[in-house]
Amino acid sequence: MEFNNLIYQKQGEIAVLSINRPKALNALNEELLQELNIAIDKICVDKEINVLILTGEGKSFVAGADITQMQKKTSDEARNFAELGMKVFRKIELMDTPVIAAVNGFALGGGCELALACDIRLASSKAKFGQPEVGLGITPGFGGTQRLPRIIGEAKAKELIFTGSMVDAETAKNIGLVNNVFEPDTLLDEAFKLAKKIAANGSLSVKYSKAAINKGLQMDLDSAMELEKDLFALCFASEQQKEGMAAFVEKRKPNFK
């Protein structure tokens, strides 16, 4: 896959998509969002891929939506722009494959929102997180007001969004915004280690678990339990369940296809 603003690599079951507009700190303009949309569509239909890692080139993960492109927008144009960003991020959130954000630097505004749409966030010790939109006279527009409180809780999310403050990686870990923090030069290796650990498991059961968590969190508990029951039952119609349990009984490692 060739793009102007993305670098795509595939190593076996693991795909890496790197946002590549370093001169603008990987700010998200419309072209970049359209490319991201196409890349995610292609990754979704590639049955070989079991984990996606999202990262950024240079010193930034993503420093937000492109302010120069937004500056002159009318309300209608701004609504369309928000719709595009939201559509792509929702696709990332709902794709079967688990997505790890390897946050290598600034994750601000739309960049923080992109990381929030991923399943797991790992950060470089140099990463900085924040929703600085109110300082620009706007609200977050790619889902930040909704995902941030769901992930770190309402009070902390309101503090971050109302003040527009940036927090460092350790603080982000303490408030539950990132899963773990690593030295900058080990971040991608650690993301790969985690991706390989996930990919070594039954891919169907990982995908069903992602669906159960993401969809179940939007439901009442009883309906969510029904969903879990259905997905649990579906696993027993798969070769992977047969292999996983046979391997346990035969005291060997499973060989999932």
Ligand code: CAA
């Ligand atoms: N949009 C457009 N260009 C951006 C950008 C953005 N979000 N962030 C950085 N850039 C550009 C800068 O304009 C600069 O370009 P030039 O070299 O052409 O001047 C280049 O990237 C390098 O940036 P800086 O010189 O500012 O780098 P720095 O290290 O001094 O500062 C920074 C880094 C603190 C991240 C600073 O660039 C910054 O504050 N960026 C904006 C962050 C922001 O407000 N993000 C939210 C955007 S709104 C949004 O995302 C809405 C939404 O929810 C959809």
